Each structure stands twice: as C-alpha cells, then as structure tokens.
Amino acid sequence: MGAVRKLQYQSPPQNQDPQEKKAVKEVNFISLLITLAVGAIIWFIGAPEGLDPKAWHLFAIFVATIVGLIIKPLPMGGVAVLSIAAVILTGTLGTQEALSGFQNTTIWLIVIAFFISRGFIKTGLGNRVAYMFVKKFGKKTLGLSYALLVSDLILSPAMPSNTARGGGIIFPIIKSLSQTFGSDPEDGSERKIGSFLTKTAFQGNMITSAMFMTAMAANPLAATIAGEAGVAISWGGWALAALVPGLVSLIVIPLFIYKVYPPEVKETPAAAQIATQKLKEMGPLKKSEWSMISVFVLILGLWIFGSKINIDATTTALIGLSVLLLLSVLSWDDIKKEQGAWDTLVWFAALVMMASFLNTLGMIPWFSDLMGGAVSGMSWIMALGALALIYFYSHYFFASSTAHVSAMYAAFLAVAIAAGAPPMLTALILGFFGNLFGCLTHYGSGPAPVFFGSGYVSQNKWWSIGFAISVIHIIIWALVGGLWWKVLGLW
Structure with missing residues (x-):
C-alpha cells in the first residue's frame, strides 16, 4: 500500500519531453x-x-x-x-x-511545388543562382539589388513559399553582404547598405510572388475560388498577364527606394568578389544540381505548354517530383520533413472546402446581390477600381495574405462581376493584389517578419515607404497592366 500511495502522490516528472512542452505552449x-x-x-x-x-x-x-x-x-x-x-x-x-x-487538385499542385522547392535548397542551386547574379551585376549597390531580385524571379515559379525563397535564400545573402560592408543595426550603421538591400529585396519578393500562380501559397487558393465562380485561370494565363506590369514594377521599385532611402555605400566591388569566392567554394555544378535544372526546365515547359498535350499543372508537378525522387535528388525523408507543405495541405483544404460550400449554399451569391446595390449605377471600370482599392488597403487589418484572400476574394470577385466587370480580368487583378498588398506593413505577409526582424529598417520607414510603393504599384498595374491586358483581350 505504501508503494502504491507513494506512486499515487508522486509529482509530475521534471524531464518532460520537449515536444510535449512545445505542444502545450502552442x-x-x-x-x-x-x-x-x-x-x-x-x-x-x-x-x-x-x-x-x-x-x-x-x-x-x-x-x-x-x-x-x-x-x-x-x-x-x-x-x-x-x-x-x-x-x-x-x-x-x-x-x-x-x-x-483534400480532393482539390490545385491544393496538391501547391503542396507538390513545396516539395520541388526543397530541391533548390538541398542541392544549393538556389544559392548558386543568387551568387551568379551577384557576381555579374553586384559591383554597384543598385546593381546588387537587381541581381538579388532577378535571382528571386528565377526561383519563384517553382518555390511557392515566398518566405522560404526570400527568408531562406535571399535574406541570408543580404545579411552576409551587409556585414561585410560594415552595415549592422547593432552599431547604427544599417543605412550603409543593409537597409536599402533589405527593403528592396522584400518589396521585390512581393512582386515576384504576384507573377506566377506557384510563387505564393495563396495564389492557387485565389485560382480555385475563381474556378468556383466559373473563371478558369491557367498557370500560363496568370504568368502572361502578370509579365509586363510585373517586370515594370521590378525595374521601378528599386529605383524609387534608391532615391527616397539611398544607401551610403554606392559602389560594392567586394560583393562580386565575395560571390566569386562563394562560387569557388561550391565548385562546379554537382550532378544533383544538373538534375534540378533539368527538372525545373521540364516542369516550366509543361506548365506553359502542357495544356496542348492534355497535361495539367498538378500532373506536371507530380511528374517533376517523381523524377526528383527517381534521380535521388530528393528522398522520401525529405518529403516527410517538409512541414510547410503538409501544414499548407491541411489549412488550404479547410479554406477551399468552406469557400466552395459558401458559394454552393448561396452565401456568396446573396452577398453579391447585397453589395451590388453599393456599386449600382457605376461603370464596371469604376466599380472594379473602387473594389480593388478597398481590397488592397484593407490589408492593413490582416496579418496574413492567405487570411485576406480567404476572407474577401470570393465576395469581391462576385460583386465586381455582377457590376459588369470582365470575369477573367477581375479574377487576375484581385489575384495580383493578393500579393502586392503585402508591401504595406511589416506583418502582412510571411517574409515581412523575417526582413523587418533584422532591424535594418525602422517601422516608420517600413510603413511610409510601403505606402508610397503601394501607390506606385496601383499606377503601374492599372495603366501598364491595363494596356497589356487590353492587348491580351482580357477586356
């Protein structure tokens, strides 16, 4: 009895499993x-x-x-x-x-794209691409910023986590280069070069995320919701529509930041030398990197032209992943450990399910009829413009692009279409804005806390420059984009 009593009153073990503690604290x-x-x-x-x-x-x-x-x-x-x-x-x-x-094919497209993006990180190809552009164009600070943005752009079609792309590949290079040039927020020297590169790379990440359906996790969610409304957006259609305004934004935004928030260090010959040294340490392209390049070219080609041979985007992603597994570029352990992909599968499936049944049960059509009165009497251009602006600037109230797209995309799409706006044009504009509005705050998108948390840019500067950039984006995507979309026949 004494032994039993002793066990009964025994205090909880002190060496609790760390995973248990973490689960409790979650x-x-x-x-x-x-x-x-x-x-x-x-x-x-x-x-x-x-x-x-x-x-x-x-x-x-x-x-x-x-x-x-x-x-x-x-x-x-x-x-x-x-x-x-x-x-x-x-x-x-x-x-x-x-x-x-969980049966939605678009969800599996983005999940598999997460797995494929792991190959860029595991093989080191992502870093190699970035260092190659830094070596070529990094002799001046402005050129260095463009080199980083082009690296991001090249990686973005097959990396749906803009946090992994920006925070996992681009930002570590920025931090290393900034410290090399003696730019550190710890000693008040952040304006030498670190502030400029940090702000430019972050804003560029928002643009590249808007340019491809597979460049940010919420993009396929928007495409799926559009599909529920009868608007079928293809991978190639999204990329083609975003191409011209996206490239213009990528050119203009670094120039704007360079003017209003200039770096103290304008010449960076050491950056090219550092990149040369890093590439030398990496050695020639490894077999795994060549395999990754081949698969990247394959899936990019099939995403663009696969519809002509009846291969859809999700099947293309499956083909790419299968080849990476067969070539041992990725192992099944790599797949199991890709927590972001499995996490995305679960929340994506829940949001798509609810968005779908809100439409099926009549909630979205009911709201569309209700809101239609607010824009009645307006031309469709005015109605779409007003709705797009509200959609963009309401992002101040969201700490997640995914949450924002989930909450507002379907309703705003329905109202704009009811007002007479061309369905495909409306779906794409709201899809693009679902990335670009991340420019506003230091909490509104996945990569924002990574870049802002480095301490190189104050909150005041982050918000003020972000707001100015939002205006530039709207002008570029409305005017340049509008003309381009007219050429494409979207309106």
Whole structure:
C-alpha cells in the first residue's frame, strides 16, 4: 500500500519531453476564446431573410477561422483542423463534404511545388543562382539589388513559399553582404547598405510572388475560388498577364527606394568578389544540381505548354517530383520533413472546402446581390477600381495574405462581376493584389517578419515607404497592366 500511495502522490516528472512542452505552449487559450466567441456571436445572430441557415452557420465558422488565422490561438493547421471538426459536429456539412477540400487538385499542385522547392535548397542551386547574379551585376549597390531580385524571379515559379525563397535564400545573402560592408543595426550603421538591400529585396519578393500562380501559397487558393465562380485561370494565363506590369514594377521599385532611402555605400566591388569566392567554394555544378535544372526546365515547359498535350499543372508537378525522387535528388525523408507543405495541405483544404460550400449554399451569391446595390449605377471600370482599392488597403487589418484572400476574394470577385466587370480580368487583378498588398506593413505577409526582424529598417520607414510603393504599384498595374491586358483581350 505504501508503494502504491507513494506512486499515487508522486509529482509530475521534471524531464518532460520537449515536444510535449512545445505542444502545450502552442495553444493560446485567450485567443482561442476570442475566436470561438466571434463564431458563436455570428451563429446566434441568425441567418438574414432569404439565406439558408446552413450557409449562415458555415459563414460563422468561416469568419471564426479567419479570426483564428489572424490572432493564432493555434498554428494555421491546428485552426483548420478545429474548423473542419466544427463543420461536422454542428451538422453544417457531412464528413465527406467537410473533407472534400483534400480532393482539390490545385491544393496538391501547391503542396507538390513545396516539395520541388526543397530541391533548390538541398542541392544549393538556389544559392548558386543568387551568387551568379551577384557576381555579374553586384559591383554597384543598385546593381546588387537587381541581381538579388532577378535571382528571386528565377526561383519563384517553382518555390511557392515566398518566405522560404526570400527568408531562406535571399535574406541570408543580404545579411552576409551587409556585414561585410560594415552595415549592422547593432552599431547604427544599417543605412550603409543593409537597409536599402533589405527593403528592396522584400518589396521585390512581393512582386515576384504576384507573377506566377506557384510563387505564393495563396495564389492557387485565389485560382480555385475563381474556378468556383466559373473563371478558369491557367498557370500560363496568370504568368502572361502578370509579365509586363510585373517586370515594370521590378525595374521601378528599386529605383524609387534608391532615391527616397539611398544607401551610403554606392559602389560594392567586394560583393562580386565575395560571390566569386562563394562560387569557388561550391565548385562546379554537382550532378544533383544538373538534375534540378533539368527538372525545373521540364516542369516550366509543361506548365506553359502542357495544356496542348492534355497535361495539367498538378500532373506536371507530380511528374517533376517523381523524377526528383527517381534521380535521388530528393528522398522520401525529405518529403516527410517538409512541414510547410503538409501544414499548407491541411489549412488550404479547410479554406477551399468552406469557400466552395459558401458559394454552393448561396452565401456568396446573396452577398453579391447585397453589395451590388453599393456599386449600382457605376461603370464596371469604376466599380472594379473602387473594389480593388478597398481590397488592397484593407490589408492593413490582416496579418496574413492567405487570411485576406480567404476572407474577401470570393465576395469581391462576385460583386465586381455582377457590376459588369470582365470575369477573367477581375479574377487576375484581385489575384495580383493578393500579393502586392503585402508591401504595406511589416506583418502582412510571411517574409515581412523575417526582413523587418533584422532591424535594418525602422517601422516608420517600413510603413511610409510601403505606402508610397503601394501607390506606385496601383499606377503601374492599372495603366501598364491595363494596356497589356487590353492587348491580351482580357477586356
């Protein structure tokens, strides 16, 4: 009995598994209560007249999910799992319907693209590409910034995590170069070169993310929502529409930052020397890098021309991943460890499922009719312009591009189309803005905390320059983009 009593009153073990501790700390119960309260309030308000109660209940869970993605009571995947469970337990949808998002081919496109992007990092090809451009164009600070942006642009079609692309490949190079030139926020020398490169690389990352459907995780979400509205956006169609305004933005934005936030160091011959040394240390292209280049060319070609031979974008991604596995560029362990991909699969499936059924149950058409009155009497150009501006600047209220696209894309698309705007043009503009609005704040996109957290740019400068850049983006994409889209026959 004594032994039993001793065990019964024994204190909890002190050497608790670190993973257990981490799991416990992942839950913020105050944020969780706020999230649940928002959903409950909307739920019990009751459905407006003329709307299916199930649509309203799904809307309540959807809004709670968006709040959860913003205030993060759990990681995004955890919030998504709770949302799927809530949809089933409340009887809003059946189990098969609630899990239908996992069958979406666009979701698997972005998940597989995450796996493929791991090859750029594992083989070192991503760093090699960046150093090659730094070596070639990095003798002046402005040229160095363009070299980094071109590197980002080349990698972006096959790297859907702009955080991994910007924060994992480009930013470490920027930090290394900045410290080489004696630019460090710790001693007040950030303006020498680090501030300029940091701000330019971040803003360039927002542009490259807008240029390809597979360059940022929320882009396929927008394409999927557009598809639910009857607007089928192809990979090539997105890239072609973004090509001209995207390249103009990539040229103009570094020049603008160079004028309003200039670096103290204008000449950087050492950068080219550093890149030369790094490339020398890396040696000639390895077999794995050649394999990665071959697969990249293959999938890029199939994404552009595959529709002519009935190979869709998701099948192309599967082909690319299969080849990388067969050539041992990637192992199955690499696939299992790609946490960002599996996390994306879960939250993406939940959001796509809810967006789809909000449309099916009549919530989106109902909201479209309601909002249609607000823009009635306007020409479609004025209506689309007003809606696009609201969509862009409402990003100040979002800490995630994905949350913003999930919350507003479908409704704004429906309202603009109802006002007479060309469906494909509207879907693409909102898709592009779903990346470009990340320029505004230091919390509005995945890469922002990485670049801002380095301390090279103050919050005041980040916001003021970001706002000015937002105006430039809108002018470029409205005027240059508008003319280009006219040539393409989008309006």
